[in-house]
Amino acid sequence: MMQDLARIRAFVQVFDAGGFSAAARQHGRSKALLSKYVTDLEDYLGVRLMNRTTRKLSLTEAGEVYYREASALLQQLDDLDATITDQTSEPRGLLRVSAPRNFGESTLAPAIYEFLRAHPKVTLDLRLEDRYVDLVDEGIDVALRISTLADSALIARKIADMHVVAGGAPALIERVGRPFHPDDLRHLPCIVDVNLQGHSNWRFFEDGKTISVPVSGPVRVNSPLAAREAAAMGLGFVVLPSYLADPLVARGELVPILESYMPTGQTLQAVYPHRRHLAGKVRALIDHLVAWFEKHPVN
Template sequence: MTQDLARIRAFVQVYDAGGFSAAARQFGRSKALLSKYVTDLEDYLGVRLMNRTTRKLSLTEAGEAYYREVVQLLQQLDDLDATITNQTSEARGLLRVSAPRNFGETSLTPALFAFLQTHPEVTLDLRLEDRFVDLVDEGVDVALRISAMPDSSLIARKIADTKIVICGSPELIKRVGLPQSGEALRNMPCIVDVNLQGQANWRFVSEDQATAVHVSGPVRVNSPVAAMQAALHGLGFAALPAYLAEKEIADGRLVVVLADRMPAGPSLQAVYPHRRHLAGKVRALIDHLVIWFDTHPVQ
């Protein structure tokens, strides 16, 4: 089996490098050995895989079909090896994490600092900003995002559920009344946060039926903190992340309405690039966050 894999790898390496000499230099193997491996593989399969000339190397039709399949098989084997290795690798080194500012400042930092206490060989570079960073271009190891599924070129793991609440100040409710349904908000002042999924189209559920209600009001913002401040000033009802408004709700400065009509909120996800070898520090952090938010729910 080992010999068979060596022959297959030699075939792939020679083609990827563009020739036997280039592959010998790139992978530190002798040209003669690579040639022998490829010839042995062709003899075993009973078919020519490569057309060789002094200046050019190309794949035969059979070689192209064989190359497509074995490249995937070798990748799967490499990934399996990496998974087993990384399961026992220790978390260490610089860990770059990106997260939304408001969530990072409230709910995330206690989880991250607890992680550092148990992993003293990790140093943290935490970047709190309200934009989708390019993980590869900006060298970010993992991003925490509260959103729908990310770009397909990234890998995501669900960390926890989040919740959106509709809030209004006691003064507002005294002035305009308590909404009895999502539909009632069409005729009541509301704060529109354009960063919220759906923006001015707020979603509600009733008897398993989902509806979208278009709301409007005196203020339009692009920040949940600004939306909460507007709600605290009695300017309208606001759809807010529950973790952000938790203290104001507990203090009675904001009142939650239509709690039984709200759908499930977006999930908190750990997003990282599609890399063959996931660093031990990233794996350890993600595992830690799953456990942390299981015992410290995002309210």
């Protein structure tokens, strides 16, 4: 049985790698051994699975069917092995995490570093960047995202509630007046953070319905921290996540506006690819973050 699995795995590895030489390099096995395994498998099945030329490797019709089923079988076996391993060992290995830059630097990093202190066999690749990251293509284990809905192709778990704040500097309000309805912002200077959902169409709630207000102003920037600084200098009104707005509000440098119209329901989510088995290190990190933000809520 183990020999049969070795032949099946060799076949899948060769096709995934695009050839015998590439598979040999990736998996630390000899090209001759991989070739023998695939030939033995074809002899056993009595059918050719691969068309081999010096430049190209492709699957036969039978090979396509066998590859699809064999890949699923091997994935199930790998998942089963990983499940048993996770139940009997502590988290270990490389953990690739993606998060928004400013949130990661100001709020998330301490929580994750505390996780590393508790699990010294885990190493971290933390990628802080303000762009949409394709988890599968970029090999990310888990992404921390602030949003209302998860990507339908991914699995998400809520970590904590998040809030947004609209506000302006006292000098700005003195100069242009205080908006009392979201529509008032159409004619007032605003700082547009292009990372914000909707960009220059800000979303508010009125009578249970979402309203979208187009805004414009002297600054468009792809950083909430830079948007905050522009707002603090009185250049325009701004919408910010609470973890960036609250320190300025506490110091009197930013005055909240339109509180009763602000959207709710945003959450910090841990998002990961749709897999039957969630790696133990990822599950452990998510559990840790849920517990951390229960003790350190993001107001």
